[in-house]
Amino acid sequence: MLTIARETYDALVDHARSGTPAEVCGVLGGTHGDEASTATTARRVENVAETPRTRYALDAAEQLQAIEAIEAEGLETVGFYHSHPAGPPGPSETDAANATWPGVSYVIVVLDGAHPYVGSWRWTGEAFRQETVALR
Amino acid sequence: MRVTVEVVGEDTHEVEVPADATYADLLQPLDVSPHEISVLVDGRPVPEDATVDAEEVTVLRLIKGG
Numbered sequence: 001m002l003t004i005a006r007e008t009y010d011a012l013v014d015h016a017r018s019g020t021p022a023e024v025c026g027v028l029g030g031t032h033g034d035e036a037s038t039a040t041t042a043r044r045v046e047n048v049a050e051t052p053r054t055r056y057a058l059d060a061a062e063q064l065q066a067i068e069a070i071e072a073e074g075l076e077t078v079g080f081y082h083s084h085p086a087g088p089p090g091p092s093e094t095d096a097a098n099a100t101w102p103g104v105s106y107v108i109v110v111l112d113g114a115h116p117y118v119g120s121w122r123w124t125g126e127a128f129r130q131e132t133v134a135l136r
Numbered sequence: 137m138r139v140t141v142e143v144v145g146e147d148t149h150e151v152e153v154p155a156d157a158t159y160a161d162l163l164q165p166l167d168v169s170p171h172e173i174s175v176l177v178d179g180r181p182v183p184e185d186a187t188v189d190a191e192e193v194t195v196l197r198l199i200k201g202g
Binding site: 013025054055056057058060061063064065067077080082091092093094095096097098099101104106126 | 143144172174176179180181184194196197198199200201202
């Protein structure tokens with residue numbers, strides 16, 4: 001399960017909306033657990049993919065800076081987020097083919113409906129396993 | 137030469153390599169694929185085929201998809 005602080009949830013949706021039609025991405029910080037994590041901060045990272053409307057790639061140097069900033073606050077890297085401005089409402093084949101970080105949450109903000117949908121999946125090393133998302 | 141290799145979010149390794157080793161050579165003892173990671177020195181990505189010129193190296197799993 002991933003619990004997302006309300007202001008962090010709003011920050012993810014705001015970032016996704018402001019980036020449309022391109023995908024946006026970033027790092028989530030908080031407390032990490034194998035079964036239950038809590039995200040209390042989101043740090044934006046530039047999407048450096050060549051085709052940002054359909055792909056995302058975190059800038060490596062910015063990604064490292066974001067992780068170090070989260071750790072400097074005494075928090076852990078909970079996972080990463082990106083947006084799907086036009087769906088699908090879950091990890092794409094490209095997401096699965098490129099997933100690298102076992103045990104963390106991959107959050108996707110989907111904007112193809114009247115209201116945003118925020119889902120989360122843990123990468124097991126072989127597949128994405130969807131987890132419950134709760135707000136607090 | 138001896139190089140400290142930190143895999144972000146995982147372990148830190150001490151790796152012994154020849155003086156003419158490349159950053160890719162540093163990865164061989166580790167459980168990471170060169171296609172999945174970026175090697176950084178002082179916070180900046182370095183080419184994996186470049187000769188190692190640092191005592192501390194960071195290995196970062198790339199986050200990308202569609």
